[in-house]
Amino acid sequence: MAISAAERTALREAVRDLLQDACTEQDVRKVMNSDEGFDRGLWRQLAELGVVGMLIDPGYGGSGFGALELEAVTEETGAALLPSPFISSGVLAASLIQAAGPPADRERLLPALASGQSIATVALTGTKGTWTADGVDVTAAADGTLTGAARYVTFGQAADVILVAARTADGIGVFEVAPDAAGFTRTAESVFDPTVRLSAYAFDGTPARRLGTAGWDAVQDALDLAVVALAGEQAGGARRILDITVEYLKTRVQFGRFIGSFQALKHFAADLLLEVESATSAARHAAAQYAAAHDPAVGGDSSAADGAVALAGFACAEAFETTALQAIQMHGGIGFTWEHPAHLFLRRARSGAQLFGGSRAHRERYLVSKGA
């Protein structure tokens, strides 16, 4: 279900209002130092606002929104550096279950995900961290038990619905593992970006249920939506750190002048504005193309969607990273301190640049979509 641009703006503003209130820099820092890495109170509020279940069909308690609405919301969550399992549970897992899970599984799993009572994750990649079919290091035996390892599992400790991609005799399959299943261990990784928690999963003859006939195609489709969400976050994050930096340039005085009057800094800022605007265009375009390709009424071109998602995948990641890096440089000494938020944006930019497949893979897919 797509809503009007005005309704999308209203949704986005509601999210912005909530986060301005409940996800300040101070809140982010508090959560960074917590065990779970996100605020369950805020998670409930996001669920009440309809964000957590936004992609889930109304029949399962969600809002039934699509990529356009998702992208609008993530521009705000990215700007606030919201630490939450939203992308892994509400986007990646929810869309995978919804698109590929049999009706019984959807009925069993989706309502609790939509209400935020359950949190899901998808273990998709091994040590190589490629988020591709050949990066899967878990194998399903004929009896359906899993053995192997997954890494970089987003919010893997908090998840109570655990999906795992595993090699089977007929290609990649998606399996569900109970949190207390035999032979399953999960370990919180030490992370560079404390706003995105990661786990390592190990399976040793672990009993698992296969989720319908979902294969890597279904996973890729869910990953694409996660990339759209991430791109929205990156565009929003880049815009926020640029705003913070421009504000600093207007108030910081050296040599008797506001430092923003120095062309060395002014020109950086102008170039970064181009980066930010381009990232915003790329993220919104990817959302629009993804939505069109997944709307039977529109019948959008899926190769155009591939190209658009891939473009957003590397352009937004790189724009955010460039903006965050330059922001630290432009702040000078204060930007090098832990107490200044600039490094939080850089950490988020660097984590986002690796998650769900890095720029190199996105760039290659983009070229292929153009016929190169």
Added chain:
Amino acid sequence: MAGTPETTDTPPPSAEELRAEVRDWLARHWTGLPPNRDVWRTSPERTAWLDKVVDAGYAVPTWPAAWHGRGYPSELAAVIEQEFAAAGAAGARQDKYNIAANTALKFGTEQLKHDIIRDVLTGRAATCLFYSEPGAGSDLAAVRTTAVRDGKDWVVNGQKVWTSGAATADYALLIARTDWDAPKHRGLSYFVVPMHQPGIDVRPLVQITGESHFNEVFITDAVVPGEYLVGAEGDGWRVLQTALAYERSVMGDGARASRNHTLADDLISLARAHGRLDDPVLRFHLAKVLALRELNALNNARAKADAAQGTSSPVMSLGKLAMANILHAEAGLRTEIAGAETLLAGAENPEADDVNFLALNAFFTSIGGGTDQIQRNIIGERVLGLPKEPEVDRNIPFRQVRRS
């Protein structure tokens, strides 16, 4: 006048009525452009056509009826523009882009308006711009070409550069210094200079590409009638700002394509033809250039959509900077693909010639119409609201300002 309303007493039509009227009018009068547009540009047929457009009130619909307009609001004028664009017909909506006509109407004396407006709207008279000087490029307010009163007339001396069309122009729009004791912005005046007189010496300026699109002009005791001062004496900077606004609206995506048509414009085909499509380093750069192009197109589309909804977008002012980046990056990529061939030149090496041309011509966009550096100042100051650099020459007599 072709049966169209000519008095301001007549209430304006609805957009639908106007659309029907224009469509009908075009159907009756417009017979399409001839295949050779270069010939059309200077043909009597073009003048005859523009006469009709002017008489119908379509050339300057927002202007008053006394000066060939219809006193329309811009929403109605837009209808005319759309219908002309749909038919591929020229000459409408010059109230948006004709620098000389708009400047004359807004600031000119009755005599000047009478002398030039109709002629420039109908293409009978061509104009050029006497703005930049060797010592006043980015810093345009530093011009030193001087106009001195001589009875009722003005006498002008100095040197202008980067004028296009000076060899064929009938008038030049001139910014000149009339007071050396005032601070630089306040000692300037704006004039219309008749070009056909002995004091104007036009010489072609050869660009780094070997082409010549511009001239330098040496002005020695050229005479300008008193009525051709545009705006008040000393108010030239303000008049210029208005004129520049019309100029910017003209400079859309001005970058020219390659000069040889032998080269596939498609970068992917080029890389494939050179067997370089499997080179990972090349693929990295190829993706980068294709992405820059696509992102710029997406930015422009978003700016247009924003504009259609009445919200302004900072993306507009970023376009020229983005295009300069693209052209340099693309030229670099083409050079990388063509390799040693780029050592060669001339018609017998069309591909190398083309790549080398693009590498040099990219500066047309990164320098012309305001350098990238000036563009970044504008974005920083007008879009991001950053403070201006202190100006050491702002409030002292121009005579005392340091020069190169």
